[in-house]
Amino acid sequence: MLGRVNHIAIAVPDLAAATAVYRDTLGAKVSQAQALPEHGVTVVFVELPNTKVELLEPLGEASPIAAFLAKNASGGMHHICYEVADIIAARDQLAAGGARVLGDGTPKIGAHGKPVLFLHPKDFQGTLVELEQV
Amino acid sequence: MLGRVNHIAIAVPDLAAATAVYRDTLGAKVSQAQALPEHGVTVVFVELPNTKVELLEPLGEASPIAAFLAKNASGGMHHICYEVADIIAARDQLAAGGARVLGDGTPKIGAHGKPVLFLHPKDFQGTLVELEQV
Known part of the structure; x- marks a missing residue:
């Protein structure tokens, strides 16, 4: 059933800071930030050769990652997305x-x-x- | 600097049960379990088309994932490995x-x-x- 790993999502408290880490410290290709209000997140894509990492920052009052960040203040790996x-x-x-x-x-x-x-x-x-x- | 995502590691308390979930419930190709005493883990590789997931169970008294499982009894995503x-x-x-x-x-x-x-x-x-x- 499982196909490719489409992305690994990492919840972060500060998207600008996280983007700088992946771009400048780790030397990865990163996208512009995209606000997705209907999903309650702002996202930056980190493009790797075989998959991508998605950095997610909460957006709005009912963000689906707010509870996770309340428990993991520094951020952390949030989910894995597989293609089917x-x-x-x-x-x-x-x-x-x-x-x-x-x-x-x-x-x-x-x-x-x-x-x-x-x-x-x-x-x-x-x-x-x-x-x-x- | 960052190359491919080599693997996503998931720490699990019961490797046989976790392997059954990935093989039978999720329909993925899984390897035989390999004991790596020098790394303090027993590992099963879940082969996806573009990368792999590694299921890690503690092995021995000084396993590097023991503390993680003490805090996350059900298991959870433990690390991401990038190639350089x-x-x-x-x-x-x-x-x-x-x-x-x-x-x-x-x-x-x-x-x-x-x-x-x-x-x-x-x-x-x-x-x-x-x-x-x-």
Whole structure:
């Protein structure tokens, strides 16, 4: 079921500072910051040769990463996103296997304009897993 | 400086259970478990098309992931490993930029038989960064 690792997401308290670390200290190619108010984050993409890291800063009052940063003030790895060919088939197979899909199980349109679902970290060794149909 | 994401490491309390989740629930290709006593872990590689996830279970009394699992009993994302072409040049550039290299700064031979260094998570938004010379 799992395809490529689409991205590794890192929640950060200060996006400008984090971007400077990845660009200047680590010498990586970084994008411009993009505000995604419908997702409650501002994002910078760190482009690696085989995948990308996404630096996420909370945006607005109901950001989905606010609780994570309240527990991890310095930031930290937030989720891994895997590509799948058919998100509905993936969801149904996961549910049949007993894994919990977050929300009502209906894919939402994610930050890349494609259908996404999140899986419960308790069913995946404490790792929040995102699936994105590509 | 940063090359490919070599792997994303996930610390797990029960490697057999975690392997079953990635193989059976998520439908990924997984390796046999390999005990690496010199690194204090037993590892299973989850092979994705563009990178890999490494599931790490503590091995022995002085495992480097024991403290992490004491704080995160279910497991969780532990570090990201990036490839670099020249680990000494990378180390010196990082040190010049003020980033802290863990240990005495001398690369050790990592789980893949190649020189590795770890960088202080406090200098990288709470993310433990491994560099591996390839």
